[in-house]
Amino acid sequence: MIRLCVCVVAALALAGCAPLVLVQPERQTVGGVISVQPGIKWNKLTMSGYRGNVEVWTLDGPGLNTLLFFTGVPDGEPLFTRATGAAQQEKPAVFRSAMNPVEVQELLEATMARNFQTTIAEARNLKPAPVANGQGFRFETRLVGRDEVERDGVFAGTIRNGKLYGAWFQGAKLHYFKRYLPEFDQMVASAQLVGDAAR
């Protein structure tokens, strides 16, 4: 049975598939700590390959666009890791509670470089921005992975009580990022911290 399960998962992975759960355009609680109001239907990936305090959504498939929610990354933990092979043998760079937004931006750059095994991973245009009814920040990303597809992205987040909360939307520069940027902006504007994160 175990072998069968492994085979099914392997087959799904090879096919580029990941089990999806439909997310309706109604207020959602992500990871029990972030509440957002999507304007359209999304898909939540239950087997995304990302590890850490993250939840992954997509619209057109993870190869075309992904939305990563950071649901309270604590001190000493990486933003996320992905099972991509040899590079994962090395210790990842980690988030520190005392980090400022510039350092978070640098950390996401390094995290992208490591997890997408690329040297073309940049973050820029860091600006202050209101996030979840408080002070936060926002910056843009650019990434070219091993598939040579250029992906643009935007991160919006905040550090509260020493933990990082936020969302990073990235997608293929051609069409799949820009088309849904207004939806991302609208969702960020609707974001609230709930549960333990709100205390």
Next chain:
Amino acid sequence: MSLTRRQFGRQFGCAFCGLAAALLAGSLAAQAPASGRTFLVPGYRPAPASDEKGLWSLMDRVEQELKLSRFVVRDPTLNAYVRDIMCRLAKDHCPDVRTYIVRTAQFNASMAPNGMMEVWTGLLLRCGDEAQLAAILGHEMGHYLRSHTVERWRDARNKSDFGTFLGLGLAVAGLGAFGSLAQLALVASSYGFSRDQEREADEIGLELMSKAGYPPVAAAEVWEQLIDEYKAGTAERARQLLFATHPEPEERMGALREAAAKAGGDAGERGHERYLEKLAGVRAQLVGDELALRQYGRSELVFERLLVRWPDDGQLWFAKGEVYRLRGEDGDAARALASYARALETKNAPPETLRGTMLIELKSGARDRAQAAFEAYLKAKPDAADADALRMLLSQ
């Protein structure tokens, strides 16, 4: 600490282990050097109906894809320079070889049987002079001249099936799936050469270096540097038991040093200053790519070693400061500030040295000094893209 060759392959890519190949002895029009080995003749092409032709065709497609890759470094000065070194080594084979500089922050070079050579930027960053780069290119030429890739490919195909060969390569390379033909080439390169093939490529490399006027001892230096870097790594690494029969790196380094002494030792041209001059157009990018790996211990060692070669290089002092700033452990703030200060005493400190200084000062609560560093940064780099972000930090 002893290392298996395979561990090295995973850590540093596959320079000194490279891509696999060898021709049927009978298909080679022989050229016999002093060593008595049979080499490919210049202008060699495989017979149209041969299995080797199939492998060449695959590599030709890989090369077509590589030519368009965003990761290929286009800097004309650097490309011409690497090509010149290759031709100095390859001599009559020069027209058969194409060099591509690939922006990847790991130590690697590989040579395909069709003459396509990849040189990764992590390798270029680490070399201390032209002779060290020539040592690696010479080694890869050794694999090429003796057609080790084809030989290895045939050997693997005969022992198992091609799918197993690729699957094993995939496991070794740690790739989840084929994203492109270039990745396929990487997989092929990850399937290591035999112990004898590596030794032979080492020997041929030394011979080519000596004939080209480079000091053969540079080959042993490169290997020694890699071992030191590996030891500086902090992460746990699983032993690759499957490849445990391969030579230990220390053993290989010793053999190389001995052979290098016989081949001419340190007699020859280093090309120390020329190397730095030709690398200048991309070096800042290479430093940034190394820092992005966040392998602090290893990067510290790399920059310290390069600082021995270029003690007044502001770019390297800055890079060392960045290692400490990004690591952020106890005492690192002071170390970073000291490195930045040393960089600012040189003629080529990048403006980002002042940015780093500002970030450290701000963190330690020295707002006035942070403000002063910020203003100096803007003066040195008026169009700094992160000016608003830094201003935001200062205002908080």
